Amino acid sequence: MKIAICSGKGGTGKTTVATNLAVTASRAGRSVGYLDCDVEEPNGALFLKPRVTETRPVNVSIPKVDLDKCNGCGQCGKICQYSAIVPMEKDVLVFPELCHGCGGCWLVCPTGAITESHRQTGQLELGMAGNVHCVQGLLNIGEAMSPPVVAAVKNTAPNVDLLLIDSPPGTSCPVIESVRDSDFVLLVTEPTPFGLNDLKLAVEMVRALKLPFGVVINRADVGDGETKRYCQYQRIEVLAEIPDDRQVAEAYSRGEMACDVIPRYRDVYDNLLTELEKRITAHAR
Numbered sequence: 001m002k003i004a005i006c007s008g009k010g011g012t013g014k015t016t017v018a019t020n021l022a023v024t025a026s027r028a029g030r031s032v033g034y035l036d037c038d039v040e041e042p043n044g045a046l047f048l049k050p051r052v053t054e055t056r057p058v059n060v061s062i063p064k065v066d067l068d069k070c071n072g073c074g075q076c077g078k079i080c081q082y083s084a085i086v087p088m089e090k091d092v093l094v095f096p097e098l099c100h101g102c103g104g105c106w107l108v109c110p111t112g113a114i115t116e117s118h119r120q121t122g123q124l125e126l127g128m129a130g131n132v133h134c135v136q137g138l139l140n141i142g143e144a145m146s147p148p149v150v151a152a153v154k155n156t157a158p159n160v161d162l163l164l165i166d167s168p169p170g171t172s173c174p175v176i177e178s179v180r181d182s183d184f185v186l187l188v189t190e191p192t193p194f195g196l197n198d199l200k201l202a203v204e205m206v207r208a209l210k211l212p213f214g215v216v217i218n219r220a221d222v223g224d225g226e227t228k229r230y231c232q233y234q235r236i237e238v239l240a241e242i243p244d245d246r247q248v249a250e251a252y253s254r255g256e257m258a259c260d261v262i263p264r265y266r267d268v269y270d271n272l273l274t275e276l277e278k279r280i281t282a283h284a285r
Helices: 014-027 075-079 104-108 146-157 173-179 192-209 226-233 246-253 264-284
Strands: 001-005 032-036 052-063 085-087 092-094 115-129 132-139 164-167 182-188 215-217 238-242
Touching: 001 173, 014 032, 014 092, 014 132, 014 164, 014 173, 014 182, 014 215, 032 146, 052 092, 052 146, 075 085, 075 104, 104 115, 115 146, 132 146, 146 173, 173 192, 182 192, 182 264, 192 215, 192 226, 215 226, 215 264, 238 264
Parallel strands: 001 164, 001 182, 032 132, 032 164, 182 215, 215 238
Antiparallel strands: 052 115, 085 092, 115 132
């Protein structure tokens, strides 16, 4: 099973849910993988505390121009939709930060003046947290495009029974890269006007991608009832409601997980896993 955990906005408890699910599932005897695809600010490792056993660079393709072979035809500039390569009268300017690595420029170059080169945009950290296989992506500071690092994290996924993908917040390209091909998307929200607004955006996203999904309402006993009413009206299943608990917040501040320090939360995440398995099995039929 491949489950992506998302949120329309940051701070709803997405990583809290993802890490607690990972630990709970591993202790139930499942082989579990945890992918931290929030590569701009990954924090799952603060709670899982994996022992890192391997580090790998993440490279993206960029063009390299040999001006001695260039005839100034301008085809490279015409095909690039991102202005990453700009032919001038006596030069060809390359802007690596804008390049998406599609390879169009060196494919259309009639003289072979453009060849493929690479640059590092981030790195992966692989390790184990107990019985949980962990892969964390780290985008280099100053880099604008995170989807290549997100894709690298997913391509390094271990072969396990349950794969949990901790997605970035929002609904932009990095999120879409992280959730695509998932068996199920779990949307974590909170019952506030901001939480509801961004939940609606996330629902529109997963429906456009035609992925099955459900909702977890975190801090469910604060705010108002509009989020539950919205889910009822839209026929969206609420798979779990997690209360606003000071003990959870205190554990979080210490880098500890609720299922470790508060016994009753083990049942909360056990039940959530059961509900997820039911939905995925039903959808597979």
